Amino acid sequence: MGTTTAVTMEINAESCALDLDNRTTLLDALREHLGLTGTKKGCDHGQCGACTVLVDGLRMNSCLLLAVALDGAQVTTVEGLSSDAVLHPVQQAFIDHDAFQCGYCTPGQICSAVGAITEAASGWPSAATAQERPVGSVALTEAEIRERMSGNLCRCGAYVNIVSAVAEAAEAAREAGR
Amino acid sequence: MTTLESALGASTARLEGRAKVSGTARYAAEYASEGALYAWPVPAGIARGEVTAVHTDAAMADPAVLVVLTHDNAPRLRPVEDRTLALLQSPHVAHRGQYVALAVATSLEAARAAAAAVLVQYKADHHDVVLTEDHPGLYAPEEIDGLWPGTREHGDFGGAYAAAEIRTDAVYTIPPLHNHPMEPHAATAVWDGDALTVYDSNQGSTAVQHTLAQLFGIDAGQVRVVSEHVGGGFGSKGTPRPNVVLAAMAARAVDRPVKLAVPRNHMPAVVGHRAPTIQRIRIGAGSDGRIRALAHEVVTCTSTVGHFVEPAALPSRMMYTAPNSRTSHRVTRLDIPAPSWMRAPGECPGMFALESAIDELADICGLDPVELRIRNDTEVEPDSGLPFSSRHLVECLQEGARRFGWHERDRRPGIRREGRLLIGSGVASSMYPVIIFPSCAAAHADPDGQYRVRVNATDIGTGARTVLAQIAADALAAPLGRVHISIGSSDLPEAPLAGGSSGTASWGWAVHNACAQVRELVERSGGSVPAGGLSASADTTEDIKSGQEYARCAFGAQFAEVQVDTDTGEVRVRRLTGVFAAGRILNPRTARSQFIGAMTMGLSMALMEASTMDPEFGDHAERDFASYHVAACADLPAIEAHWIGEEDPHLNPMGSKGIGEIGIVGTAAAIANAVHHATGVRVRTLPIRPDALLPHFAHFA
């Protein structure tokens, strides 16, 4: 039987107060309670990445997070990436490289790419990073992108274009950060 | 005067691209409906038998649960041809995972918990679920999928094979495979009196509309099916599925809107799958590699609730010269979930077998496999005797070989080492027939110079919306920006499904005709459009009968380079190059995505995808993405897709052949052939995983 808990999150820069069933995942809170259906449910089991969002700046599978445990968290979904009708550079790169077909994995891919670019810039290594890496940011080579984007399945098989889109957006972010 | 650049053939970006990257594109479970409830289905826990009791007390104890539907209390449905849709109509269980109850509640969490709390009791019968080569139930079906005859014979296979200088004989096996589109099958159903609106995830909503009308005994005009964006289907959404029927039943039972998304791990049991195949291929040839005798004999299985037969021997009726041939299917009915369409049914598994066998033949003849294929090229389709309207297989092989750098290749297997890696390359042909269905479409010119084009096409990720707008702009001689295209609703003119790579040709032909008429009307009225606008509609039922005096098929060639780790047995594809001849390419940008997307799925099939029928419980053991592996980003090498210009006047007004499926045809064989070239080991069972190779590497240790 559903026990509810009050929780307040900042979602796409807006404060949202909700009273949620304790069993509600962040994914279902977004999709079913807040009308933010941009975040997709592909498996509900942490196996596909379609539900990827940024929680306090880090990418997470929102189907694996219980919403009531996120009081005070800052959540960014695909709807929150663009502002004033200007697409986020990763979103634009996905269009420019035709990095999707059916589009169902796409919001997750895009949030994941945004997270991956930040992680690499912060020097987080991946399995593709050389052990003797220089200090500072990790360059997002194609091998790095493939590795870091492998938590997001795309059954349409848009990976080749996803890699080029992420590479372009990462390069643009690096230039901008100089 | 400025000349209008033709919209056809332009690399136009997807019209819905912005909606898809910003999260505003809405899929079936994403339509807000006031007071909508959630439904969660309960799968059967036995493979065959009867439900004797359904205990719902525990489930109903939560006040959030409105009802649990079972075969006792569910709304009655009228019979339809697809018996997998006779949901909750009888206590009979035909396969494990078949739905036996449905919980409906005010929240997803409550519905899921209620479904888990439903206690179902059964009287289980003995079940029979495993396909074997000598299953006693095997019989030769009259027809296979596509209404083709099950068996075809030409000449004297037995005699020619016995007399041949060179003979091959091998068996190739493919396990059950699951479509697994990223968007699970979902629907939201809303009744208003006797009128039903559903938002459904499918590959063709005209068929869904008619099937729902039949099931509920109402007029098709009372059923509206909206499928604006669909998150992939790969065949599994080609027919109405339990999601939409159950959502409509539940909504009727509780008189409120109901949403239902099939949980991922239910999908292998209720949305179809690619049936396993055991394929024996025998080739008799001269020492020059010319095929004199070819037998492709397929053993497969189907369910007791449907009669889908994977037509895997079909490609051997079309690919190469074979004066003496036998192509046959034998099938057995098992107590398994109903198999159905999965991307290139027949061609995809059949070409793994045929193109592997051709590689084996080349090996025995000591011939280059590209050359051997060229020697067996044919101008007429061997089975029908009809001339091909266009066939550029040889050109695809040659162009692919050139781009891939094939000619430097040393044919000897197992000799290229890089440390602990063995390197090799392989080739295979691709093919996919031209299929065109009748379609309707309507076009309208407004006085302000805008055009509205309507057709109930479905964009499952192909780029249909975009290419149809391009076809319309071309036929109207109008800029693309003035064409407003509506697809994805049964309110629009009736159209066939997105399946069989038929969509662009079928819908496009109707769109072209309607738009060409409107253009004529505008010209006749002196170039200006009167206040009420000008309209025309088209129905291509008659038009599509033309061109049938030809065999029509798209061809291609794929080249793969692999590395095989002798320590771990792991195969990785380094490069994959495809060259296709598929008529006129109408949008290079989205076409390329179709080709490389399908090749990606082919790589996934070659190396990763496998489902196992559990003999004890009678269901597929790998039901989710943790156990059923599909290729991820890191598995993919650089994939290239190219095409050669092909002018074929016998197709349709656009001159296009279908491109959605050909890319998955041949990929697995090219990779398996490359593995043989790398290691000298011939793997005839997919997927090629380390266990198939490691035992052969003991001498490397």
Ligand code: FES
């Ligand atoms: S829906 Fe969360 S990982 Fe698949």
Ligand code: FES
């Ligand atoms: S675009 Fe369809 S699953 Fe990725």
